[in-house]
Amino acid sequence: ARIWNGDFDGAVAACLAGADDPRLEQTMRDLLLAIAVLDHFSLTGASVDPGGLVERALACADRSTAVLPRVVARLGAAWGLAHSAPDRCVELVRLAMAELDEVPALTRVTLPGSAFRLLAGLDPRVAAAGLIEQLDAFPSRRSFVDLIPLSYASALLERVGHPASAVALAAADGTPTAPQLSMMDFVEAARRM
Numbered sequence: 001a002r003i004w005n006g007d008f009d010g011a012v013a014a015c016l017a018g019a020d021d022p023r024l025e026q027t028m029r030d031l032l033l034a035i036a037v038l039d040h041f042s043l044t045g046a047s048v049d050p051g052g053l054v055e056r057a058l059a060c061a062d063r064s065t066a067v068l069p070r071v072v073a074r075l076g077a078a079w080g081l082a083h084s085a086p087d088r089c090v091e092l093v094r095l096a097m098a099e100l101d102e103v104p105a106l107t108r109v110t111l112p113g114s115a116f117r118l119l120a121g122l123d124p125r126v127a128a129a130g131l132i133e134q135l136d137a138f139p140s141r142r143s144f145v146d147l148i149p150l151s152y153a154s155a156l157l158e159r160v161g162h163p164a165s166a167v168a169l170a171a172a173d174g175t176p177t178a179p180q181l182s183m184m185d186f187v188e189a190a191r192r193m
Contacts, residue, residue, distance in 0.1 A: 015036035018032040034057060036076075037054070038072055039076075041082075042076075042117075061074045061095075068103050070099065075118075078090075078115075090119070090122070096115065
């Protein structure tokens with residue numbers, strides 16, 4: 001409710017309070033912590049890590065036996081490390097996305113958007129490697145979810161003036177320019193340029 005009302009700081013505080021509530025089961029506390037870390041860095045745009053949220057998220061990811069808290073914690077830590085340790089950030093995105101098929105359906109749609117938005121904001125060379133790696137990770141997917149990494153990759157390429165951005169955009173909107181162009185065709189075009 002707080003997020004829907006634009007109170008991101010309040011939402012993070014509420015999740016952190018739940019994460020520290022011993023009445024809740026550990027899996028629920030881990031999930032609340034993971035959500036707090038992800039929201040703190042991705043929704044508020046914070047670059048400061050109050051109370052060692054990144055370290056708490058990494059510890060949560062290491063101990064959690066449930067996939068969802070582990071994936072969200074890694075993604076939250078990745079957001080927190082984006083500016084100070086971009087290579088570690090990409091590694092955490094890789095680990096999080098590797099388990100994506102095991103999380104509930106709704107998060108399989110929302111978490112990649114957060115991951116690719118993060119990657120697209122990194123230094124273009126780091127971002128390009130991370131985005132292409134994620135596009136490669138799921139070559140057999142052919143659904144609207146494919147458009148998430150494709151749209152972020154396209155935006156990144158357009159930002160740096162790369163000519164492959166037009167190819168990516170054509171693939172995303174299905175125009176006659178490239179009616180049969182798949183996500184993997186885009187990856188190959190980007191690699192050649």
